[in-house]
Every structure is written in C-alpha cells, then in structure tokens.
Amino acid sequence: MWTVPTPITSGGDYQVKITSINNTTVTHLSDINFTIENLPTEPEELPKISVGNTKITEGNKNKTAKFQVTLDNPSDEIVKVNYTTANQTAKVNQDYRRKKGTLTFQPGETTKTIDVTILGDTKTEPNEKFKLQLSQPQNAELDDKVGIATIINDDKRQPNISVSDAKIVEGNGGRKNLKFQVTLDTKPEETVRVNYATGNQTAKANQDYKTTKGTLTFKPGQTRKTITIPVLGDGKIEGDETFQLNLSKPRNAKIKDRRGIGTIRDNDFPTVSIKDAEITEGDDGEKQLKFDVTLNTKVNKRVEVSYATADGTAKKGSDYEQTQGKLVFRPNQKKKTVTVPILGDFSQEDNENFIVNLRKPKNAKLGDKRAIGKIKDNDDGKNDGSLQTAINLGMLTEEVVVDEIGFSERGDRDTNDYYRFRVNKESNFVLFLDDMLLNANVDLYGSSEELINQSKNKDAQREKIVTVLEPGTYYVMVYPQGGDRTPYRLSLNLI
Numbered sequence: 001m002w003t004v005p006t007p008i009t010s011g012g013d014y015q016v017k018i019t020s021i022n023n024t025t026v027t028h029l030s031d032i033n034f035t036i037e038n039l040p041t042e043p044e045e046l047p048k049i050s051v052g053n054t055k056i057t058e059g060n061k062n063k064t065a066k067f068q069v070t071l072d073n074p075s076d077e078i079v080k081v082n083y084t085t086a087n088q089t090a091k092v093n094q095d096y097r098r099k100k101g102t103l104t105f106q107p108g109e110t111t112k113t114i115d116v117t118i119l120g121d122t123k124t125e126p127n128e129k130f131k132l133q134l135s136q137p138q139n140a141e142l143d144d145k146v147g148i149a150t151i152i153n154d155d156k157r158q159p160n161i162s163v164s165d166a167k168i169v170e171g172n173g174g175r176k177n178l179k180f181q182v183t184l185d186t187k188p189e190e191t192v193r194v195n196y197a198t199g200n201q202t203a204k205a206n207q208d209y210k211t212t213k214g215t216l217t218f219k220p221g222q223t224r225k226t227i228t229i230p231v232l233g234d235g236k237i238e239g240d241e242t243f244q245l246n247l248s249k250p251r252n253a254k255i256k257d258r259r260g261i262g263t264i265r266d267n268d269f270p271t272v273s274i275k276d277a278e279i280t281e282g283d284d285g286e287k288q289l290k291f292d293v294t295l296n297t298k299v300n301k302r303v304e305v306s307y308a309t310a311d312g313t314a315k316k317g318s319d320y321e322q323t324q325g326k327l328v329f330r331p332n333q334k335k336k337t338v339t340v341p342i343l344g345d346f347s348q349e350d351n352e353n354f355i356v357n358l359r360k361p362k363n364a365k366l367g368d369k370r371a372i373g374k375i376k377d378n379d380d381g382k383n384d385g386s387l388q389t390a391i392n393l394g395m396l397t398e399e400v401v402v403d404e405i406g407f408s409e410r411g412d413r414d415t416n417d418y419y420r421f422r423v424n425k426e427s428n429f430v431l432f433l434d435d436m437l438l439n440a441n442v443d444l445y446g447s448s449e450e451l452i453n454q455s456k457n458k459d460a461q462r463e464k465i466v467t468v469l470e471p472g473t474y475y476v477m478v479y480p481q482g483g484d485r486t487p488y489r490l491s492l493n494l495i
Helices: none
Strands: 014-021 032-038 048-051 054-057 063-071 079-087 100-105 111-118 128-138 141-144 146-152 160-163 166-169 175-184 192-200 213-218 224-232 241-251 254-257 259-265 271-274 277-280 286-295 303-311 324-329 335-343 352-362 370-376 391-395 398-405 417-423 427-434 440-445 451-455 463-469 472-480 486-494
Touching (some): 054 063, 063 146, 128 141, 160 241, 166 175, 175 192, 213 224, 224 241, 224 259, 241 254, 271 303, 271 352, 277 286, 286 303, 335 352, 398 472, 440 486, 451 463, 472 486
Parallel strands (some): 048 141, 160 254, 166 259, 391 417
Antiparallel strands (some): 014 032, 063 111, 079 100, 160 175, 175 224, 192 213, 192 241, 286 335, 303 324, 398 486, 417 472, 427 463, 427 486, 440 451, 440 472
C-alpha cells in the first residue's frame, strides 16, 4: 500500500493520471510520475411536474374541486409552474369559476393542491368536464401538464306540473263543483308538492265562486290530481264569467303551465218575443208594417235573433215583400223592429195575413216566437177602367198571363186589361203579346203613368217591347184594335 503524499479532501471523487514510469520495475511510488485530478461532475437531473385528474359531484350549492400537482423528486431549488383552467363540455362561470396563477414548491416539497370552485345547480344535465393546464415551469420539467376535472351531475329529472282549464254551467242556486286537473308529465321518484290559489277575473270570489287555496301532494308514482272549486249559482242574467287557479312553489318538480282558467257559463237568459201587427193595405206602392221585437229585461251582453216571413192567406211578392234577416240587441237594449213592405193594390179582397217567425236566438231564449201580420183591404170593388185597377203581379221574375180582350162582360165591353209589376234592380225587360186571333196592342207605363213604350203591329202579328227598366213600379195595358175581340197570351220577363 502506497500513501499518496498529496492532500485530498474527504468525500470527493478523484482520478489518478500516470504520465510516465521511470524504471522498468516499479518498486516505489517515486518510480511513477502521476497527477491527481477531480472527476468531472455529472449534470444534476431536474424534477418532473405532473397534475392529476379529479372528479366531483356537482350538488346544488358551490363546491371545490381539488387538483393534485406533484414533483417526482424533491428539489434543492424553489420550483414554480403556471396554471390556468379551460373549457371542455363544462363552461366557465356556468359550471365552474376560472382559476389561473403560479404554483410554488419550496425546496424539499413535492405535493401542492389547486382549488377550483364548482358552481352547483338543480338542472338535469349530463356529466361535464373542464381542464387545468400547466405551463412555464422553473427549475423543473413538465411531465403530465393537463389535468381533467369531471363534474358528476346529481340532479334527477324533475317532472313538469301543468293545470288544465275548466268549464261549468252556473245553475240557478246552490253550489256546483268545478274541477281542475293537475298533472305531472312523468312519474316522480320523490313526493311532489305544489301550492294553489284562486284569483279573480270577471268572476268574483265568494259571489260567483268560493275562494280556495291549499297544497297538492303527489306521492311517488302518482301523475294526476284534482282541485275542486265550488261555483255559486244565482238567477241573475249575466254573461259568462272567468276566474283563475294559480300554481306556485313547486317542490321536487317544475311548473310548466301555472295558470288554469275557470269559465262559469251563465244559464240565465232573457226572453225575446215578437208582437202581432196590422196595417191598411193602400192602393199602390208600398207601406211598411212594423213588428216590435222585445227583450223582457236589459242584459249586459249582445243578443241576436233571426227572423223570416212566411205566407198565410197573404202571398209574398203580391201582397207583401218577403223579408228575412237578423236583429242584434247591444248591451242594455230592449227593443228592435222588423219592417215588412206591404204591396198595395185596387183589388177587392178579404183581409189577409202572413207570419213573421223568430229563430236561432243567441244569449236569449224564445218567448212568443211567431207574429201575425194582418193586411186590411181598403178596396170597394169598383173598376174605374184605369191603371189604378191593375192586377198586381208583384216582384217580376217571369210571368205569363192568358186572357181575352174586346168581349162584353155583364153588359159592358171589356176594352182594357191592366197589369202592375215591380222591379228591384236595373234589368233588361222583354214583353211579348201573341196567340191572338185578331189585332190587339200593348203599352208600357211608368209609376207616374207616363208612357214608356208601346207596340202596335197590324192584324194579329205578335207585339213586342224590349227596354231597360230601373227599379220601381210599372204598368202594362192590353187593348183591342177598334172593335176586335181576341184571346191573347202576355209574357213578361227580366233578362
């Protein structure tokens, strides 16, 4: 064993370099030339930084998710690393709060925690994720630089609560029960409760219905319940009225339709009636026969009733003008009038009548639904041989008359036949006089007895008048030529 005469520090690593040998046989350390040097120092390995994944149940209130950040070896140096959160399916400020900063390991520390606030809610939603990213390490290297946080949803799907509308006929007294249906759209796993209360609209509490409130309870698995509201009947004539049933403060469920409308249908109606009427006929033109239609009481709603004439002994178009329509009583009106035009003539005839019928009442009921219209005759039967004695053909559509002219009747020779008709709109008018054996002529007059047109052909030729007529009353006179006597056929038509 040789002792090296060189001071060497304890604990170090050294190497001996032989530079030359003095003798072939080395018997002493002096025979060798050498140097002693420090061994080169190997570079020190940096610790590696990793961040782990984490999971947390969401809850209905805020919670804290914890990420573990670790060094695989302790360091003699201070180690630092930056971090920040980032969205995946979870969204910042909806599901978690943004977090960023710098994490510091003191010499010898290997574990640190980063806390991120999780925002709890009651929404039913899938599990969601976000990430924590590490960057810019100091005195260390990144190994696993991304940690994933999974937010586990703990909110069960809550059923939706809805309330139906409801209707009922009021009644004249006492109570009836109006029933509202309250439903869940799915079977609940927990007990569901919801508050309810009535509220006024046009119907008033404790006048039209009884104030009702309470709490409805659905046991697990139940999906339908009924709320019963007493409706107070009366004998008042009033319109349909409504109130509301409101839901509030659901537990273990959500409200989808929070308001039901209760309709109380009024069953108290006024009576609508029509009175008989009469009129003296007149000799020409129109008179107006008026029928009173009345309600037995005022009401605060619109009332309607239809009406139409019908023949009795009087005939539409010749004695009266057919009339139909609808009467409308506005709120608080009690009386209306139906007017029927009466067609006068000079014919001697008995008193005649026709009918006006009421039907299809709305917001009312029928009382006396039929009225008799009486037309009193004022003709004495005398024939003065003028247009005033004209036979009334009524409202003209198409008319054919077969008669004869020039013959003697009760000692007097019949020399003129007169006819009267009416036109209700501007029309093309055509008249034919034919089927004659001898000569006869025809004249057309207006309502003021002014001659409008005439036809005077020779012998038994057909007579013809074609013209345009305005609305009004017109007369036709058929007369023989000289002393001729002949049958004839008179045709009148509007085109």
